[in-house]
Amino acid sequence: MSTAPARPTDHPGCGPVLHPGLVAGLVERAGSSDYDRWLGHVRAAAGCSHPIRLRGDLHTVEPATGRIVTSASTDGMPDGVLYVPCGNRRATVCPSCAETYRADTFHLVRAGLAGGKGVPPTVAEHPCVFLTGTAPSFGAVHTHHRDGRPCRPRRDAPTCPHGVVQECRARHADDDRALGRPLCLDCYDHAHQVVWNAWAGELWRRSMNTANRHLRALADRHAGGRLRLSYAKVAEFQRRGVAHVHAMVRLDAVDPDDPDAIVAPPASITSAHLAVLLRDALAATSFTTPPHPTNPAGWPIAWGAQLDPRQVRLTVRDVDDTGHITTGAVAGYLAKYATKATEITGHASARLTDDTIALHTDPRTHAGRLVAACWHLGQAPTDVLIAHREWERRHAAEEGGDPLAEWMASYGRLRRWAHMLGFGGHFSTKSRRYSTTLGALREARRAWRRAQLDEHRPADERADDDSAGEETTVVIGALAFAGIGWHTTADALLANTAAANAREHRLTAREELTTNPVI
16 A cells, blocks of 8 residues: 655656646545545644544533533544544654654743743743764774865874774765774774763753752852752754764752742852853763673763853844854754664664664664674673563562563663664653643644634534533544554545645745734
């Protein structure tokens, strides 16, 4: 079953020609009597590349009494299923769902800087820092210099033990495929890099703990009281295949009478104080991973030398006259990278298995060696498997203590996340009090869609004005998975085209409103 529009076939002397089967499918669907009903039914997932199909029943229930008011089966809906967007955040997998995720992330980050979405506008007066934390070097790689300098020029370039001269005099363009590749694949420490990726989330957690300890000393020097850090961060893959962190960090005071309130810190504490505190905290944070059969001493985990805390100002431009980065630029930057993953490294795959791993471990490529390192280091050693079998025989009824479960919680994660080069954390996270949540933004979008649908219903089917805003009933779904993707390529083309037209209409209306506010 095809789930994406077929590519047109070019013929000499004429424009693109659609496949006859696709044309027949388009005519059949668009010419059906219930086409408008079908289009309205799939509207929520119209732009999705791989919608999820659900089959079952939907019950409207009164929460107070538990009485079922109405019931509806998907059998009476177009195609006999309910279409739900896949919700994938990766732009290479589903551009439509990734764009929704990007927009939600933008508003989430922007609200924590300038207010809105339940965050007071006074938050714009708090000290803010845009923090970038990178990984250390695991070996020399080809790089791009914005000023046009050669990659790695050396007057007396040494030769590595594998016979590779450690220099490169090329001036790489920004899109050069050589960027991020090691000068010598055999010298590069692929194992250390994938382990660093796997423990990057723990490094960030410990860094924030260190920053909070430093924060207590800062509060004591500035009129006492309690301070806390709120942040939103995203992980971004560099071309060399290692994740680094971009975070928007805000300083708040704590109100003892209302701990959840967002209160401005003392005016004597500035963004400069916060930048120094964060740089010192990240530089002071390091630890060593547990022993591994190939490295009993473990691997050191710490940030690289490139720690860049930049002050943020509330302006409408991307960069103000003093060179400080602004709220709009930060929100847009973080939202953009929230929809990306390993594509920049040249590796992109779904979760790997024993059957597919051989396709992605080419030893001649940098990405292939990183995936191979994940697979090799994540393999449970024989003594762990023996201990697991013994534990199953004697203590299977007990909770905890399973050696294999402990292994899977540490180095075993490398196999699970081999397709992400070892990185298994969330690409977009935030602290609890930074701003609103993605769930709240999704619920607001669902409420808006329900209101839009209600406008097109007959007057006798609309909700009474007296009950507007009251949640008198809830919808409970007894739904089962029925498949992924559109039924036909023609359906995919029609649904995606309708979604594209709707997006264009919204953008046009927004531009007209901006140009002429009277409209």
